[in-house]
Amino acid sequence: MNFHDSEKVAGSLVSQGYRQVQSAEDADLIFYNTCSIRDKAEQKVFHRLAEFKRLQKLGKKFAVIGCVAQQEGERIFERAPHVSLVAGSSSYRNLPQMLVQIEHGERATGLDDRNTEETFETEFTARTNPHRGYVTIIEGCDKFCAYCVVPYTRGRERSRTSESVLEEARRIADSGLTEIQLLGQNVNSYLDPIGRKSFAELLAAVGEVSGIRRVRFTTSHPRHFSRGIVEAIDALPTLCDHVHLPVQSGSSRVLSAMAREYTREMYLERIEWIRAAKHRTISLTTDIIVGFPGESEAEFEQTLTLLDEVQYDGVFSFKYSPRPNTPAIAMQNAIPEEEKTARLATLNERQREIQRANYARHVGEVMEAMVEGHQPARGQITGRTSQNKTLNFTVPEGMSAPGVGAYVPVRVLRSYPNSLVGELADAAENGNLSATRPAPEHQPRSEPVTHSAL
Ligand code: SAM
Ligand code: SF4
Numbered sequence: 001m002n003f004h005d006s007e008k009v010a011g012s013l014v015s016q017g018y019r020q021v022q023s024a025e026d027a028d029l030i031f032y033n034t035c036s037i038r039d040k041a042e043q044k045v046f047h048r049l050a051e052f053k054r055l056q057k058l059g060k061k062f063a064v065i066g067c068v069a070q071q072e073g074e075r076i077f078e079r080a081p082h083v084s085l086v087a088g089s090s091s092y093r094n095l096p097q098m099l100v101q102i103e104h105g106e107r108a109t110g111l112d113d114r115n116t117e118e119t120f121e122t123e124f125t126a127r128t129n130p131h132r133g134y135v136t137i138i139e140g141c142d143k144f145c146a147y148c149v150v151p152y153t154r155g156r157e158r159s160r161t162s163e164s165v166l167e168e169a170r171r172i173a174d175s176g177l178t179e180i181q182l183l184g185q186n187v188n189s190y191l192d193p194i195g196r197k198s199f200a201e202l203l204a205a206v207g208e209v210s211g212i213r214r215v216r217f218t219t220s221h222p223r224h225f226s227r228g229i230v231e232a233i234d235a236l237p238t239l240c241d242h243v244h245l246p247v248q249s250g251s252s253r254v255l256s257a258m259a260r261e262y263t264r265e266m267y268l269e270r271i272e273w274i275r276a277a278k279h280r281t282i283s284l285t286t287d288i289i290v291g292f293p294g295e296s297e298a299e300f301e302q303t304l305t306l307l308d309e310v311q312y313d314g315v316f317s318f319k320y321s322p323r324p325n326t327p328a329i330a331m332q333n334a335i336p337e338e339e340k341t342a343r344l345a346t347l348n349e350r351q352r353e354i355q356r357a358n359y360a361r362h363v364g365e366v367m368e369a370m371v372e373g374h375q376p377a378r379g380q381i382t383g384r385t386s387q388n389k390t391l392n393f394t395v396p397e398g399m400s401a402p403g404v405g406a407y408v409p410v411r412v413l414r415s416y417p418n419s420l421v422g423e424l425a426d427a428a429e430n431g432n433l434s435a436t437r438p439a440p441e442h443q444p445r446s447e448p449v450t451h452s453a454l
Contacts, residue, residue, distance in 0.1 A: 001136070001183050001184075001185070002033055002035055002066060003134070004125075004134035004136060004183055005033060005065075005066065005089055005092070005120075006031075006033045007125050007126050007127055007128055007134065008092065008120060008122045008125050008126075008136075009031060009033070009065065009092055009095065010031075010126035010128075011122045011123075011124040011125040011126040012092065012095055012096070012122045012123075012124070013031075013095070013099070014124060014126055015122065015123050015124045016096055016099065020126060024052065024055060024060075025055070027060065028059070028060055028061065029060070029061045029062075029063065029102075030052065030055070030060055030061070030062050030063070031063045031065060032045070032048065032049070032052070032062065032063065032064050032065070033065050033066045034064060034065065034066035034067060034068035034069060035066060035067055035068070036066075036067040036068045036070075036071050036149050036153060036323070037067070037148075037149065037150070037321075037323075038318065038321035038323075039321045039322070039323070040321070041068075042068050042071075045064070045068045046079060046080070049062070049064070049076075049079070049080040049082075049083065050080070052080075052082065053080070053082050056082040061084045061085075061102055062080075062082055062083045062084060062085075063083070063084065063085035063086075063087070063102070064076050064080075064083050064085070064086050064087075065085075065086075065087050065088070065089070065092070066088070066089060067088070067089070067149065067150075067153035067154065069086045069087055069088055069111075070087075070088025070089065070090075070111060070152075070153040070154075071149065071152070071153055071324065071325075072086075073086065073109070073111050074086065074109060074111075077107065084102040084106075084107055084108065085098055085099075085101075085102050085107070085108045085109070085110075086108075086109050086110070086111065087108070087109065087110030087111065088110060088111055088113075088153060088154075088155075089120070089139070089153070089154055089155075090110075090113040090116055090120075090139075090140070090154065090155045091110025091111065091112075091113045092110070092120045093118060093120050093121075094110050094113070095110070098110055113155075116155070116158070117158055118158070119136065119138075119139050119158055119159075119160050120136075120139070121160065121164060127172075127175070127177070130404065130405070131177065131178070131179050131370065131372060131404075131405060132177060132179040132180070132181055132216075133168075133169075133172030133175070133177045133179070133180050133181070134180075134181050134183055135165060135168050135169060135172070135180055135181070135182055135183065135206075136160065136183045136184065137159065137160055137165050137182050137183065137184050137187060137190050137199075137202065138157060138158065138159045138160070138184035138185070138186065138187060138189060138190045139154060139155070139157070139158055139184070139185075140154045140155040140156045140157045140158055140185065141154060141156075141157060141185040141186060142156055142157045142189070143185075143186065143221065143259075143261070144259060145248075145258055145259050145260060146257065146258050146259045146326060146327045146328040146331070147258060147289065147292065147320060147321075147323065147326055147328040148323070148326060149323045149324070149325065149326060150185055152325045152326075154185065157185075157186070157189055158193075159189075159190050159191050159192060159193055160193075161192055161193055161194045161195065162192040162194075162195045162197040162201075162202050162205065163194065163195065165182075165202060165206065166205055166206065166209065169206045169209045169212065170209055170210075172212070173209050173210060173211035173212050174211070178211065178212060178213040178214065178370075178405065178407075179212070179213065179214040179215070179216070179370070180206060180209075180212055180214070180215050180216070181215075181216040181217065181218065182202075182203065182206065182215065182216070182217040182218075183217075183218060184218075184219070185219065186219065186220070186221040186224065187199055187217045187218065187219065187220055188220045188221060188224040188225055188226065188229065189221065189224055190202060198226075198228065199226075199229065200226060200228030200229045200231070200232045201228075201232075203215065203217060203229065203232050203233075203239060204232045204235070204236055204239075207232070207236040207238040207239045208236070208238070212238055213238060213370075213407065214238060214240055214370065214386065215238055215239050215240060216240045216242065216388070218244050219244055219246060219287075220243065220244065220245050220246075221246075222245055222246070222247065222260070222262045222266070222267050222270055223260070223261040223262050223266075225243075225245060225270045225273075227273050229243075230273050230274055230276070230277050230282070233277065233280060233282060234277045234278055234279050234280055235279075240386050240387070240388065241280050241281060241282050241283055241386040241387045242282065242283045242284075242285070242386070242387050242388040243274055243282055243283075243284055243285075244284075244285045244286065244287075245267075245270065245271075245274075245284060245285075245286055246286050246287035246288075246316075247267055247286045247287070247288060247306065247310075248260060248287060248288060248289050248292075249288070249289065249292065249295070249299070249302075249303050250264055250299075250302040250303035250304070250305060250306030250307075251264065251295070251299035251300075251302040251303065252264045252265070253299060254292055254294075254295055254299050255267075257292065257293075257294060257331070258289075258292060258328075259327075264302070264306065267306075268306075268309065268310075271284065271310055281387075282387075283313045283387035283388060283389070284310060284311075284312050284313060285312055285313055285314035285315065285316070285388070286310070286312050286314075286315055286316070287315070287316045287317075287318070288303060288315055288316070288317045288318070288347065289317075289318050289319075289320050290303070290317065290318070290319055290320065290340055290343040290344050290347055291319050291320045291335035291339060291340030291343055291344075292320045292328070292335070293320070293328055293331035293332065293333050293334050293335065294331065294332065294333040294335075295320075295335060300343050300346075303347065304346070304347065304350055307347070307350055307351055307354060308350075308354070311354055311358060312351065312354065312355075313355060313358050313359075313387065313388075313389065314355065314388075314418075315347070315348075315351045317344055317347050317348055317351070318344075319337075319340040319341065319343075319344050320335070320340065322334075352417050353417075355417040355418065356415075356416075356417045359389070359415040359416060359417060359418075359419070359420060360415045362389075362412045362415060362420055363412050363413065363414065363415055363420075364411075364412065365411075365412050366409050366410065366411050366412075366425050366429045367385045367386075367391060367409070367410055367412060367420075367422075368385065368386065368407055368408070368409055368410075369383025369384060369385055369391045369393065369407070369408055369409075369410045369422075370383060370384050370405070370406070370407050371383050371402050371403065371404050371405060371406045371407075371408065372384055372404065373404060374401070374404070375392075378392075379394060380392045380393065380394055380421075381393055381394070381395065381401060381402070381424075383408070383410060385420075389419070389420055390418065390419040390420065391410055391412065391419070391420045391421075391422055392419060392420070392421050392422075393410045393421065393422040393423055393424055394422075394423050394424070395423075395424045396423055396424060399424055401424075402424070408424060408425075408427075409424075409425040409426070409427065409429040410422040410423065410424055410425055411423050411424075411425045411429070
């Protein structure tokens with residue numbers, strides 16, 4: 001989401017007559033987009049700002065945007081006096097006025113707009129991903145999970161009209177991109193403010209935009225995850241075979257302390273719905289926090305048994321990080337840092353073995369891959385499957401290498417816990433894709449793995 005915010009901010013500046021350059025050294029005005037989801041990300045911001053100070057002598061100006069900007073506000077001017085602009089994501093639509101202020105040598109802030117009903121829509125988005133167009137469908141979050149800064153930094157939930165989402169999807173298709181990723185903190189809380197379309201209906205409508213071959217979405221909240229979403233995926237070949245459904249913990253007691261609004265049993269019921277898709281094998285990935293205040297050994301063990309039960313294809317795992325303004329920061333029974341580190345290592349080890357077995361099941365299949373890039377040094381092409389798995393492949397002699405953006409059949413020859421390796425298959429094999437969908441013209445991608453932040 002931050003990545004796409006940067007694309008929109010850059011697009012908005014370009015439409016004001018600014019020109020985007022490749023390095024901070026070449027710029028007159030440097031925008032720094034920030035994340036405060038965990039402590040480490042936030043500390044990085046102040047280190048980076050200190051590094052930028054040397055550029056001030058060259059007459060450059062600095063703007064800090066994103067969640068650290070919203071959270072720290074004018075304190076940023078105290079800690080980094082070379083900064084001229086501080087703005088949170090709800091204020092980006094006012095950037096043109098703020099830019100006029102800083103061009104006149106004044107300081108500008110955009111920190112007071114979190115209750116706005118408006119979303120940040122730009123006439124022009126500087127798209128920097130060569131394969132995929134990101135589309136924000138809902139901004140902010142009303143959930144207030146006990147550990148999370150997002151509702152404080154990004155403000156309340158507001159959905160865009162389905163008409164404007166579809167218009168953007170059509171523009172993306174017209175520009176030649178074939179993949180769309182719908183974005184929101186909770187995409188399934190989406191409700192069209194005019195047409196009353198649900199998220200599942202919007203998803204299906206985007207999947208029908210001519211020229212679009214793959215549609216992805218992040219992130220879904222388990223509380224509002226509906227059967228309608230699974231039915232849409234099952235029915236429309238353009239919707240990818242992948243759902244990212246963050247669970248956070250396998251213990252209902254911890255989930256309640258986190259204010260997640262579902263129990264382990266409710267979560268597993270949604271997994272059943274996803275597994276029951278008739279025409280697809282939908283890949284599942286999740287987010288997990290270890291060491292939430294008060295998490296006992298037995299409760300952590302319940303998270304491990306949940307991994308065994310669900311058999312995810314990828315997990316983004318995090319040590320709990322205390323965040324300002326959140327209820328969890330005042331909770332008793334903090335888990336010591338070394339214990340959090342040990343739990344994270346145990347979790348990642350267990351998940352690695354699950355992924356090793358999951359990925360190995362693809363050996364021998366022919367899967368459709370979208371070509372993302374060429375790696376001449378390794379003699380490989382990087383592709384991605386509908387399930388969002390990396391599928392690197394070679395091209396047999398006599399066959400020509402497909403270009404970036406092409407959709408091709410690949411026979412899987414080997415597997416690792418985070419990727420597959422194969423060989424380009426004959427185009428005729430496209431009809432025999434043993435993968436997971438009923439012989440569509442294409443197939444989408446996914447990028448699951450065990451990622452440990454912090
Ligand atoms: N809206 C999404 C949801 O509810 O699942 C999550 C969005 S959040 C930006 C991404 C992930 O960061 C969360 O799923 C959670 O695992 C992790 N996260 C958020 N706050 C955290 C904290 N204080 N400490 C550790 N991890 C955190
Ligand atoms: Fe944060 Fe997601 Fe909870 Fe919202 S739903 S508060 S973004 S973890």
